[in-house]
Amino acid sequence: MSDAILDIEGLHKNFGGVVATENVNLSVERGEIHAIIGPNGAGKTTLIAQLSGQLRPNSGSIRFEGRDITTLSMASRARAGLARSFQIxxxxxxxxxxxxxxxxxxxxxxxxxxxxxxxxxxxxxxxxxxxxxxxxxxxxxxxxxxxxxxxxxxxxxxxxxxxxxxPRLLLLDEPMAGMGKEETGHMVEILKALKGDKSILLVEHDMDAVFNMADRLSVLVNGHIIATDTVENIRNNAEVQRAYLGDEHA
Amino acid sequence: MQLLSTRRGLFYTALLVFLAIAPWVFQWIDQPFYLDLLSRALILGIAAVSLNLILGYGGMVSLGHAAYIGIGAYCVGIPAYYDFYSGWLHIGLALSVSAVFALITGAICLRTKGVYFIMITMAFSQMVYYTFLSLEEYGADDGLVIYLRSEFPTWLSMDGAFSLYYWILGVLLLSLYFVHRLIHARFGRVIVGAKFNELRLQSLGVNTYRYRLTCYVISAMICSLAGVLLGNFTSFISPEMMGWTRSGELIFMVIMGGVSTVLGPLLGTISFVLLEEWLAAITVYWHLIFGVLLVVLVLYGKGGLDGLLGLMDRGKKSS
Structure with missing residues (x-):
């Protein structure tokens, strides 16, 4: 964990009775592309919003390059080297x-x-x-x-x-949203070219694209991370199959 | 703007040249009243240019900008009441009072958006309006007569219709040039960007609130200069000049001329004042015709009069 650029510990966010983020622990290594996948409504965008400073978590901490940024404003985080893109x-x-x-x-x-x-x-x-x-x-x-x-x-x-x-860390919220096959391929190439130079945490629906470029994956279900592993292991992970990928077949 | 390569540019160049020689033209045709009319139009033009900075470029629709005309005018009137006629004092006072007032009220107004912003700016301006309305010492609703114009060194003197006109024109041109520079500088880019997408600007590391507040204060200060000139021009000031209907008229002038264009608001103001004068001369029901014209312009004249000028160039290109 020594080379983590982003460290999230025990992050929790609820909107009234609705829990959007529940005890999320996650770290992004320097230079890696880390993808967060999960079904609709799993809380991916809410998580990105908390990391970028648009939303304040109820509890938990976010450390960026060793510095606690949990209470920093969006503008301050941007200047600290953490940049986000928008889904829409x-x-x-x-x-x-x-x-x-x-x-x-x-x-x-x-x-x-x-x-x-x-x-x-x-x-x-x-x-x-x-x-x-x-x-x-x-x-x-x-x-x-x-x-x-x-x-x-x-x-x-x-x-x-x-x-x-x-930035040193890019937070990308569904960079391929609404893109055609060719455009997606182009975007994958653009992001892969950044690998090593920049660290990237991205949320994405397009599984082919994610499996193609990510180093590690985290699976978010109901605000909860159920697994974080390499692409290969996630594909073979039974719990993930059942909780997430399996849903599509059912 | 390419001043001579487009028809719009040519039109504006001709307008500016005319403004520069207008007093001599009016003297030649023996119509001193026209100079009065044009002086008033240009003073309102300064106010419109300042409003355009926040309304057009910044997307902050203020329905209280006339308050700053009033503040500027009373910063001439009240010192004059105590026999202080120094022009620098008047200008310095107007700039600082309007800046402080804009800073305090703007800090509150800018926490709101859309209709709420419109209403709260109007509420603050009405506060100023009623404050001056209740100041018996300074004439209350009867207003205040200013017996002498602000005093400046001889070469800058405001005495006489010609010198006052060139004062007004000078302040107007400086404001126009300043707004033009501002909009293309770092500050202006942030203001314009925040109008379209404030969240985006914040995500880029920009504390938009601070910049918008600064912009609001700058706009108020320019507007107060219009007030100083208006006080000198009319030699009579009253709270009536800062009622909310006046603020509404200013918004009309800006929209009529074309929002977020440098020279549009000036064009809008001149047209507004001339049209008002001309219609009032031919019929007592001029408000009715005026209203219809404004509605048509807003509905069909996208980009205001400046936008219509732009159409001439498009026609040229396609033919």
Whole structure:
């Protein structure tokens, strides 16, 4: 456990009588792609929301690089190096791809009380933003409006935005949601290319994609992690078969 | 904006050139009243530009912006009542009082969203309105007469219709340029981004509340300058100038001209004032016609008058 970048201990969250997260223990190793799978309503998005700071857990602790971040705001976590993407694409549609990514560069590089110099002429920022766009293969679309590109490209932009924050851990909430086969394959390649450089914790429904790129899996059922293991072992795990994968066959 | 390469740009260039020589033109055709009209339009233009900063770019629909016109005007009127006529004092006072008031009320207003924000900004402005309405010492609802204009060094003097007009034009152009710079700088990008998706900005590490509050204060300070100029222009101030209907008119001017465009609000204000004047001259039922025109513009003129100007360029490209 010495090389864990994220350590979650005894995390608990309930909304009134509904328990969304129950005693979750989880660690993400540095440089790995760790996927959380689980049936609809298992509490995956709620878990991501607590990790990113959008929701406050009732109890338990979250440590990022050894530092307790349980009570930090979303903005502070982002600046600390923990970036999240959204399940429902939330890029800013009336802005260009480049402008979207530049906001991310800006958010994590100092304050924004600059009242005078145009951001467009800040070479350092444009370069950093273009680099992120290049990594997801969108550099040739930089000046198009985010509202005018395809859904798959918007999802790629979402990843570029997350990357531009220069994080050490990426929290990706269903990066393949609503994508076609080809687009999914493209996204898998993009994420695999980040392996080793960035640590990634992702929630995903597409099992083929998950089995293809994840190093380890955690299975979340009813707010509870029932298993964490390598892809191979999870596939053969009887409890997982019964509780989760089995559901689909029943 | 490419000032000369598009028809819209040409139109705005022509407008600005006209504004620069307007007093001489009106003198030549012997219509001093037009200068009065234009001066008032440009003062409201400054207020509209400041409102556009929070409403258009920031998505914060304030129905209380006229309060800052009032604060600015009383920052001229009250010192003048005690025979303090220093212009720098008036401007300094207006900027600081409006900043403090905007900081305190904005800190509360910005915790709300949508309709609640509209209502609470209106509530605060009505507070100011009723406060001045009850100040017997300063005329209450009878208002206050300002006998002399704010005093500045000779080369900056406001005395005379021409100098006051160029003062107004100067402040207006500075506000326009400042807003233009602001919107393209780091600060403005955050403000515009937060209007579309505040949660996204927070996830990017931006404390949006702090920036929106700053934006609100800046807007209030610019608006208070419009108040200082209005106080000098009318030489008579009363609480009536900061009622909520005035704030509503300001919103109309901004929407009419085109929200989140730099020059749109100016265009909206000039059109509003001219239309009001012209319609009132031909019929006593001018409110009715005016209302219908506004409805049509809001329904069909997407992007306001500025948007309509943009259509000319699209027509050119496709032909």
């Amino acid at each position: 694409t939330s890029v800013i549609l009336p802005m260009t791809l480049l402008e979207n990514v530049m906001l991310a560069v800006q958010g994590t590089s100092g304050h924004s009380f600059g009242f005078w110099s145009p951001v467009r002429e800040d070479g350092k920022m444009t370069d950093a933003a273009m680099e992120s766009l290049t990594r997801v293969g969108l550099d040739n679309r930089a000046d198009q409006l985010a509202g005018s590109v395809s859904h798959g490209e918007q999802r790629q932009l979402e990843v570029a935005i997350t990357l531009a924050m220069n």
